[in-house]
Amino acid sequence: MAVRKNKYEMPEQKPKNRINNFNEVPYGYDEQTAIDEAKRCLQCKNKPCMQGCPVEIDIPGFIKCIADGDFDKAADVIKSKNSLPAVSGRVCPYEEQCEGLCTIKKIGEPVGIGRLERFIADYERKKGVKKPIKKKSTGKKTAIIGSGPAGLTCAGDLAKMGHEVTVFEAFHAPGGVLMYGIPEFRLPKEIVNAEVDYIKKLGVEIKYDVVVGKTISTEELLDEYDSVFIATGAGLPRFLNIPGENLDGVYSANEFLTRINMMKAYKFPEYDTPVKIGEVVATFGAGNVAMDSARTALRLGAKKSYIIYRRSDVEMPARNEEIQHAKEEGIIFKLLTNPIEFKGNDKGYLTQVKCIKMKLGDPDESGRRRPIPIPDSEEIINIDTAIIAIGQSPNPLIPQTMKKLKIQKWGNIETDEDGRTNIPGVFAGGDIATGAATVILAMGAGKRSARAMDEYMKTKIWPIKK
Amino acid sequence: MYPIVEKKKLSETVKLMKVKAPLVAKKAKAGQFIILRIDEKGERIPLTIADYNRNEGTVTIIFMEVGKTTKQLGTMIEGDNILNFAGPLGKSSEIENYGTVVCIGGGVGIAPLYPIIKALKEAGNYVICILGARDKSLLMLEEEISKNCDELHIATDDGSKGLKGFVSDVLQKLIDNDKKIDIVWAIGPVIMMKVVANLTKKYDIKTIVSLNPIMVDGTGMCGGCRVEVGGKTKFACVDGPEFDGHKVDFNNLMLRNRRFLRDEEEACKMHEETS
Numbered sequence: 203m204a205v206r207k208n209k210y211e212m213p214e215q216k217p218k219n220r221i222n223n224f225n226e227v228p229y230g231y232d233e234q235t236a237i238d239e240a241k242r243c244l245q246c247k248n249k250p251c252m253q254g255c256p257v258e259i260d261i262p263g264f265i266k267c268i269a270d271g272d273f274d275k276a277a278d279v280i281k282s283k284n285s286l287p288a289v290s291g292r293v294c295p296y297e298e299q300c301e302g303l304c305t306i307k308k309i310g311e312p313v314g315i316g317r318l319e320r321f322i323a324d325y326e327r328k329k330g331v332k333k334p335i336k337k338k339s340t341g342k343k344t345a346i347i348g349s350g351p352a353g354l355t356c357a358g359d360l361a362k363m364g365h366e367v368t369v370f371e372a373f374h375a376p377g378g379v380l381m382y383g384i385p386e387f388r389l390p391k392e393i394v395n396a397e398v399d400y401i402k403k404l405g406v407e408i409k410y411d412v413v414v415g416k417t418i419s420t421e422e423l424l425d426e427y428d429s430v431f432i433a434t435g436a437g438l439p440r441f442l443n444i445p446g447e448n449l450d451g452v453y454s455a456n457e458f459l460t461r462i463n464m465m466k467a468y469k470f471p472e473y474d475t476p477v478k479i480g481e482v483v484a485t486f487g488a489g490n491v492a493m494d495s496a497r498t499a500l501r502l503g504a505k506k507s508y509i510i511y512r513r514s515d516v517e518m519p520a521r522n523e524e525i526q527h528a529k530e531e532g533i534i535f536k537l538l539t540n541p542i543e544f545k546g547n548d549k550g551y552l553t554q555v556k557c558i559k560m561k562l563g564d565p566d567e568s569g570r571r572r573p574i575p576i577p578d579s580e581e582i583i584n585i586d587t588a589i590i591a592i593g594q595s596p597n598p599l600i601p602q603t604m605k606k607l608k609i610q611k612w613g614n615i616e617t618d619e620d621g622r623t624n625i626p627g628v629f630a631g632g633d634i635a636t637g638a639a640t641v642i643l644a645m646g647a648g649k650r651s652a653r654a655m656d657e658y659m660k661t662k663i664w665p666i667k668k
Numbered sequence: 669m670y671p672i673v674e675k676k677k678l679s680e681t682v683k684l685m686k687v688k689a690p691l692v693a694k695k696a697k698a699g700q701f702i703i704l705r706i707d708e709k710g711e712r713i714p715l716t717i718a719d720y721n722r723n724e725g726t727v728t729i730i731f732m733e734v735g736k737t738t739k740q741l742g743t744m745i746e747g748d749n750i751l752n753f754a755g756p757l758g759k760s761s762e763i764e765n766y767g768t769v770v771c772i773g774g775g776v777g778i779a780p781l782y783p784i785i786k787a788l789k790e791a792g793n794y795v796i797c798i799l800g801a802r803d804k805s806l807l808m809l810e811e812e813i814s815k816n817c818d819e820l821h822i823a824t825d826d827g828s829k830g831l832k833g834f835v836s837d838v839l840q841k842l843i844d845n846d847k848k849i850d851i852v853w854a855i856g857p858v859i860m861m862k863v864v865a866n867l868t869k870k871y872d873i874k875t876i877v878s879l880n881p882i883m884v885d886g887t888g889m890c891g892g893c894r895v896e897v898g899g900k901t902k903f904a905c906v907d908g909p910e911f912d913g914h915k916v917d918f919n920n921l922m923l924r925n926r927r928f929l930r931d932e933e934e935a936c937k938m939h940e941e942t943s
Contacts, residue, residue, distance in 0.1 A: 372754065372885070372887050373885065374705055374712075374751070374752040374754075382889075410752065411752050411753060411754035412691065412754070413754055413755070413757065413886075413887055416695065416755065416756060416757055416887075417691050417692065417695060417754070417755065417756070418691060418695070437887070437888065437889040438888055438889070439889070439890070439891045441891070441894075441901065443901075447901070448894055448895075448896055448901060448920055448924065449923075450923060450924060450926070450927035451927070453891075453892070454890060454891040454892075456889055456890045456891060457884060457890035457891055457892045460884050460885065460889070460890050461884060465711060465712070465884065466709075470931065470935075471931070471934055471935045471938050472709065473709045473711075474709060474710050474711035474736055474737060474935060475711040475712075475884075476711075476928045476931035476932070476935070478927070478928065478931065549923065549926075550920070550923030550924070550926075551923075551927075597887070597888065597889070598888060598906070599887060599888065599906070
């Protein structure tokens with residue numbers, strides 16, 4: 203039988219409906235569709251897809267289980283490597299990873315690996331997650347700083363290995379960027395909570411309101427614990443550094459999304475945290491965070507929601523799926539357009555942004571063509587709210603307060619491949635080590651560090667860097 | 669959960685609370701702040717630390733009931749729990765022996781000034797305090813402060829206590845009397861800090877102010893608390909909350925602090941109707 207060339211569609215909410223609610227956009231596969239999609243997998247002997255998976259899931263293995271209708275076994279296969287499948291099954295850039303290496307891509311669309319992972323995670327959650335198997339206690343204690351994707355993955359893996367794990371979280375809720383950054387319609391918070399519950403079932407304790415570097419120092423943790431993993435993320439928002447940026451109505455994407463996702467400002471005044479957006483919202487930047495911000499603005503009732511980006515559509519860093527969703531929902535893309543000044547009224551409130559048209563020149567150090575302003579092409583756009591989504595830098599709290607820690611030029615912590623820093627027993631991973639990247643790369647880093655931490659705690663051997 | 673172990677009413681709208689938070693108490697220093705959230709639906713608000721007791725593991729906060737959260741907090745009593753209480757946040761005051769220091773506190777700003785006064789006195793400074801408020805009922809910690817300083821001056825807008833006038837009038841008098849002042853700390857309403865900073869700038873007296881912009885996380889993540897200092901954008905939560913008063917753009921701060929005023933009024937109205 204010839205292989206079907208296209209993925210089975212995943213049904214989703216219609217754009218005109220979904221812009222009025224915060225419910226998740228895709229509904230996920232039903233059982234039969236999942237089995238049909240799983241049967242598209244060729245079960246290649248060399249498993250090329252696995253090379254693209256930062257958390258080392260046996261992809262053909264779990265897909266085979268789905269094709270056989272054994273969803274419970276599929277869940278076991280995934281969970282043996284990945285403690286957060288409902289998260290990665292939603293926010294992974296599969297097209298660049300596992301699916302990008304799928305053999306069927308030579309003749310058509312790859313197997314919908316992400317959709318299948320999501321299906322299994324949702325199946326398992328609805329059924330009630332099994333109590334995980336843990337190894338015998340090692341008597342070793344480890345501290346994880348930050349409960350985002352890197353921290354949770356590392357915590358889950360170390361707990362499975364039999365270590366006693368405590369996670370220190372600065373906020374009042376777990377999940378890091380999964381909770382404050384990614385909106386409900388892309389990653390429901392109920393799902394994040396369920397994944398965190400699984401990690402807790404492994405015996406991991408999460409302590410909230412502890413700002414490591416302030417409430418307690420990393421050095422103090424090292425006195426009490428056998429190893430420490432720093433996973434504090436890329437929390438420092440970048441700004442455009444143009445006049446008028448401190449007017450009321452100009453938010454960093456972090457502030458805007460945190461107010462809405464974590465503090466539930468979209469339910470104000472039932473919840474106490476407010477957010478104000480007016481009628482016309484402009485988001486600056488074109489990554490996933492920018493798409494999230496622009497689409498959130500629509501759901502809060504914005505009549506117009508712009509993406510303003512200085513390069514062209516091919517350079518947009520967001521995932522294609524996010525860009526498509528944004529376009530379907532009516533986000534207006536103003537490309538090759540660069541903001542140069544925000545203007546406000548006498549009350550200090552934002553009213554306009556002045557932009558200049560750009561053209562693309564020769565490639566810059568990032569390999570993308572450098573945008574160059576076109577003289578005399580300024581235009582003024584009336585806006586009520588501006589959201590700056592041009593990236594984040596590593597959170598400076600721990601680098602600032604742990605003086606001996608080796609830091610790189612951009613503020614990220616220097617580590618080897620397994621996350622070892624220059625201080626024995628101290629590991630770091632995720633965005634704090636790499637700079638802002640993806641959820642799955644942070645999870646992969648958490649996984650590698652967990653292995654190295656396990657080894658270190660058992661042997662106390664700290665490899666000297668050449 | 670962080671239990672309230674003591675509550676005192678300092679005036680009709682100003683309350684003092686001692687909160688059990690041993691980790692925060694252990695690290696707290698003068699000039700730092702905490703962020704609290706009352707309950708599941710609450711917002712996160714920053715409050716400057718008014719005192720701490722490492723042995724008891726308590727942190728004292730003093731707040732004026734101005735918005736929904738502070739009003740709700742004001743209704744809580746001893747034994748009640750605050751859901752979240754994180755800190756100590758921000759940089760602590762740079763305490764050293766400067767010589768003669770003038771500490772100026774306005775209204776509820778007197779509270780965060782108190783630990784700074786104590787620390788400066790302990791460091792060997794000659795500490796002159798100027799406390800001001802609209803009327804005498806809004807003055808606080810007078811007794812505690814008088815024990816920890818060398819001179820205490822009071823000014824009230826209505827003359828109900830001390831000099832009738834502003835804290836800046838008292839400062840001007842000190843300057844006119846050729847008092848040698850090495851540094852000034854001023855904490856209070858933005859307008860008070862602005863007036864004091866403008867005055868000391870004329871005489872080139874270094875002045876530290878403590879800023880209280882709107883915050884969400886308090887750890888440098890949201891940038892909601894950004895302030896303009898010396899033409900550069902700073903985050904009050906991690907770069908401050910204390911800054912060189914001669915470099916702060918107070919007008920921008922006043923405008924930024926009004927950005928949710930209408931929502932705040934709505935939330936307050938709802939709170940009053942339901943409680």
